[in-house]
Amino acid sequence: MILVDQKEFYIRNLRYFIRSAKEDDAKYLSNVRLQIDGETENMDRDKGEAYIDESGFKQIIKDDTESVNKLFLVAEVNERIVGFSRCEGNKLKRTSHKVEFGVCVLKGYWGYGIGQNLLKESIHWADLNEIKKINLNVLETNDKAIRLYKKYGFEVEGILKKDKVLSDGNYYNTVLMGRFKKD
Template identity: 85%
Template sequence: MIINPKEFYFNNLRYIVRSATEKDAKNLSEVRLQIDGETENLDREKGEAYIDESGFKQIIKDDTESISNLFLVAEVKERIVGFSRCKGNKLKRTSHKVEFGVCVLKEYWGYGIGKNLLKESIHWADSNGIKKITLNVLETNEKAIMLYKKYGFEVEGILKKDKVLSDGNYYNTILMGRFNE
């Protein structure tokens, strides 16, 4: 699905949150690879589950055509610096919910980009009959957990010793959900 672009200004940074288009595919492939190498908060290490330009073109096409998917990008001076996705499905028993994921280049942390991608996704979901948004977050990502709670997400469960990070230790994944009555 497609939303109207929205402009934000924070700490002298101007950025736009808008729906992804197929011409974003190459940039998205590069940005995702870079972000995966900058943080352990995501599921992948750099280069794992790589999605090339044609892969992103297909995802964007599918998400644009689906009423239960939303693919957003955050753009600074025509450069993508972060993105988010809400992915639903067509199964009747779970068609009321979507799974949310977000990532932002490290140099753009602290500008509210992740927050605004989340807010726009919530607004889209609430406006389009989506009743539940779910997400997974690493237990050590305290800022993200606080943000999600601020926007109505609750802890629904914990996957114990779910991820092994570079320090060799195992960490829990927190399952969170937000239900819109």
């Protein structure tokens, strides 16, 4: 299994690093995830739902680090985690060629390419590890994310109609996207 070495980025006067998560990150990840869930409705959860505490994140990081088809990346600014992404595969033979990608970044750090660079590093890792397909779900109103995913070779594979109800009381579709590695 190949971990991702730390990489430095400097965009619009912001210096940040992307690297594989370590168990020491668990205490920060719990709070970051909670904050992100409260900042946007692009995520699946409302703030506090499906809460993962420090020990839960430690276990996820440990499992992801030991698996050939899982990747947990963090983005760091001034030694503070401001976002993260995961690629999660499974052990089933028939679906072992694919992973599910998810990403989140604190709202104060949007516009610095953090989500894009987490995606690029995840794609690179997947290609190196013979992962053939990356799947993801995105809210239909998240045009910026949909454009980004298409830029990196993702295609719309389906729509889950009226899949989420947001704070305005309306139902929204979820767009299913996938990227298949061409040999």
